[in-house]
Amino acid sequence: MVERCDYVVIGLGALGSAAAHELARRGHSVVGLERFELGHHRGASHDTSRILRHSYHTPDYVRLTQEAYHDWARLEAASGESLVTVVGGLDLFPPDPAIPMDDYVTSLDEVGIPFELLTVDAIADRWPQFRLPPGTVGLFQDRGAIVPAGRGTRVMQQLATRHGAVLRDRSPVSGLRDLGAAGVEVEAGGATYRCRGVVLCADAWTNDVLAGLGQTVPLTVTLEQATYFAPEDPSRFEPRRLPLWIWMDEPSFYGFPCYGEPTIKAAQDCGGPEADPDHRTDEVDRARLALLADHLATTLPGSGRPVRSLRCHYTLTPDRDFVLDRVPGHESVVVGLGAAHGFKFAPTFGRLLADLATGDRAHELPAFRLDRPALTDPAYAPHWLV
Ligand SMILES: Cc1cc2nc3c(=O)[nH]c(=O)nc-3n(C[C@H](O)[C@H](O)[C@H](O)COP(=O)(O)OP(=O)(O)OC[C@H]3O[C@@H](n4cnc5c(N)ncnc54)[C@H](O)[C@@H]3O)c2cc1C
Structure with missing residues (x-):
């Protein structure tokens, strides 16, 4: 039939x-x-959270993010559920970053999305939780947000x-x-x-x-890993006190303030090996966890010990x-x-x-x-x- x-x-x-x-x-x-x-x-x-942000490397993507915010708002109105948690987004560019800051600055400028460029001292004044290498520049966009996955x-x-x-x-x-x-x-x-x-x-x-x-x-499928860290004092990492952040270098890392639980979620972007989506492991990759934990201990001291990791895959176009x-x-x-x-x-x-x-x-x-x-x-x- x-x-x-x-x-x-x-x-x-x-x-x-x-x-x-x-x-x-x-x-x-x-x-x-x-x-x-x-x-x-x-x-x-699956999982808890994803980043929603205006900051992108081309004006077309930035324009599309304007539609994304609008469409999430429509979804909230249709469902009656709160889905977008605005926490602010901080893109951190170390000196000579692998991801060019200019692409982000010019794209946001062209579309007319406001943002701030902050020195390490200005970042430390606002968010003393970060300890960043000298010369790092923070691009802060105040509408950076978390959406539930x-x-x-x-x-x-x-x-x-x-x-x-x-x-x-x-x-x-x-x-x-x-x-x-x-x-x-x-x-x-x-x-x-x-x-x-x-x-x-x-x-x-x-x-x-x-x-x-x-x-x-x-398409290339890679096996990725996100890890939750438990800070001793989660109140320092609550959304109103910490934005989400992206480390714009190679390796590139990103993380979230506490969201629905007293943990910080962080991960590396595009760090995993190629994988077959039908035969992927759920076992924790200890070496990659150590790399991430090391980065967090250096740049976000007090973010705590890892309490759980989960695997998922990326499907990448060239x-x-x-x-x-x-x-x-x-x-x-x-x-x-x-x-x-x-x-x-x-x-x-x-x-x-x-x-x-x-x-x-x-x-x-x-x-x-x-x-x-x-x-x-x-x-x-x-x-x-x-
Ligand atoms: C760890 C991680 C962090 C991420 N962070 C962000 C972020 O912060 N911000 C952001 O914007 N994006 C992020 N992404 C990317 C984003 O989550 C994905 O691009 C998006 O979820 C993909 O959705 P999808 O529906 O295309 O894929 P999927 O969720 O994989 O859905 C595809 C579905 O197709 C089904 N399917 C496959 N074959 C068949 C078949 N033959 N018959 C029927 N069903 C089939 C599968 O079972 C699956 O359910 C992240 C991704 C990962 C893994």
């Missing part, structure tokens, strides 16, 4: 849940298919369901066929679905599904830019991929993916196209730190 609907969304992490919500909100019939249970820990959208994803799923979307967990998609004018056929868990269009948000598993269309995207596009030659299939910095944009992805799938709006984001050189030129050299 073939089940018919307007759109099938494949993958119900943050991006797919947002797309299912947005399509259902616009009155379309939607089936969302997730291979594991909803809220599982094998993907990239697992809870935010769940809220989008609840809203999708409220608008009539049918979300099926334990439904691995095993086949995708483009039927041209007759739509798209999707096989999952013994069922067949026929729809007008598909939104594919399978992140690390994107290529498994795209194989049905004979397509592939050059240029670290998103994918948000129709599959060339298979225009009824739309792909969304967050390139390991997409959570802050999840509600925005949902809106833009729905625009693309329904044809409500033309594509306005060339940097995220599937036919860009970073995804089509085999000689393109990957660079992930931004």
